[in-house]
Amino acid sequence: MIPFRVSYWHIQPVWIFYLLAIATLTVLGLGIAIHVSVWRKGIKRQSVSFSLKDIFKVIKEGILGTRIFKGDVAAGTMHGLIIWGFLILFVGTLALSADYWMFPFLHGSFYLLYSFCLELAGLMLITGLIWALIRRYVQRVPRLERRFEDLLVPVWLLAVAISGYLAEGSRLGAQSPEWAGWSFVGYGLSHLWSGQKEAMSAYPWFWWLHALLSMGFIAYIPFSKLFHILAAPVSIYLENQPLQIIPVESREEEVFSYREAIFFDACTRCGRCVEVCPSAGAGEPFTPRDFIAWAKQGLLTDYHLLNSVDRFKNWMEQRGTENGQFDASKIWHCTTCRACLEVCPVYVATPDAIRSARSKVVEQGTEMPDLLARSLKNVYKYHNPWEATKKKRAKWASDLDIPNLTKEADGNRLCYFVGCTTSMELRAQALAQSFVKILNHAEVPFGTLGKKEPCCGDIARRAGEDGLFEMKMEDCSDLFQSCGIQDVVTSSPHCFHTFRNEYPPYMTLREPDEQVSFRVRHYTEVLAELLGKGSLKFENSLGLKVTYHDPCYLGRYNRIFDAPREVIRAIPGVKLLEMTHHRENSLCCGGGGDRMWQEEMDGDPKMSEIRMQEAAATGADVVITACPLCLIMLEDALKTSGLENKLRIMDLNELVAMALELK
Structure with a gap:
């Protein structure tokens, strides 16, 4: 006899199943529509382009789940078993429907397989x-959290799987087909019934139980964290999509872009971001997951499809208050270090969303830290956040003979x-002085902008003060253009990142004759190039x-990890010991x-002190960094953590100047 399967065997009345299936799809569609309605608040402001590369990325990291294995093989394996088990069973169910409604193909050897x-x-x-x-x-x-939903979802899905096996077992017990062994789990369970009659009586009950559990689970997906099944592939696809900048005067009332709304829906609350934050x-009272x-709750409260119903909107607002473990003031705790994005399986760009949230706070003029507000005023009036x-600005170079490019415009000079x-x-000035001596030693023609050097706008950009950022960007761009500057090197990874990644999208908003382009490098790249050319000999x-x-903005943001290490390893008698986190x-x-x-935020110990303890554990004599902010923070932590007699903090330029014996 040819192996086959009879659909809806002894299941009556079937029309109830179809009615429930329609209801399930309706609820599922409504749930998806609710999320998409939130997403669409930003779609009119930004476009999505087709990318075959990003489609392959979705297959690799979304469907195959390769990124989930990063740093946690156990979690990757577990997730792989769940997602592939679920997908195969789902496809199998669709195949069964196609066999019944379209054309029969589940018979013979193919059915056994x-x-x-x-x-x-x-x-x-x-x-x-x-x-x-x-x-x-x-x-x-x-x-990992242990909320009610975190228990409900796996137990519910487990009940779906087990009820499916019991329905299969009772059917095989009632039919006793000669090919029953191919369904080896169901065949084993078929022996739970003493005879065909008992199995026949049990089969409809288990079939309906499995159907109800399955349809209920599908309908529940968009109203739970399970919606990441649909949102995560979209989030992965959008990760490399180019950002479209919206001028401050053209922006609408929404806080977050459509991309950020999708990122929020893609979050599974897996806690990897919390682990590395x-x-x-x-x-400190901040985690990316809580943010x-x-x-996400705020977006749903503002843009839910049913918000026109006052009672529903009031319920949503009350729910947000009751469930809220996060308040807007905590957005200033984020260092935007991007460690969370580095480990997130679905590329939830929390630092970008934090910046968007800050932008709204700045616009409203509420809950901004006082010291930061004063620093931004300094940037506006005096072109720096430090002093009024x-x-x-040029006092650090008073004893150095450095060409001023605002007076001696020379496009060939760095x-x-x-x-x-x-x-x-004061402490960071030694970085600049050492770098100048290195450039002179290597006979590199260069100059500075002297007292006229403006702020690049990084501090304003991180704070969400985009109007001030655009002003500083115009100051820098116009000055570069008037001085004919084509090649720039920065001390700070923050300036480097701002020039390299933040300026170009804004340039597209300017008239063609006002657009400025220039090459920008961080000083570690210049040192590595000079080393490669033989201009630095130790x-x-x-x-x-x-x-x-x-430094976060040099490493995670711009993937410059090797250049500073190449310079360090080239110095004779210097042994590089890596910290646990590097x-x-x-x-x-x-x-x-x-x-x-x-x-100063509430934290014990401070982030910088934690870092210094890890540095001390390596047995190193000196901690080298390549960022003025890191230099200052780690120098202060050296004192507060009691490690002054064990470690020194140096910038890479200071180490190179020492190795070259430049006084």
């Missing part, structure tokens, strides 16, 4: 779900953009053990995201 694959898929799903419950409730992995690690939940004066912190803060051995601290996994010093210009 079909049955065997679905049995394996069910076991994969059950194994993954049990593993997930063990990780959350037995092993109690710290980053430096603010959370220092015991995302708060922002322009006169000290423009050394010193930056606000490096030129104004002859004396220093006999030092050093460890290198990766390269893309580096720990933030706590100075980014405008934290440098804010009142």
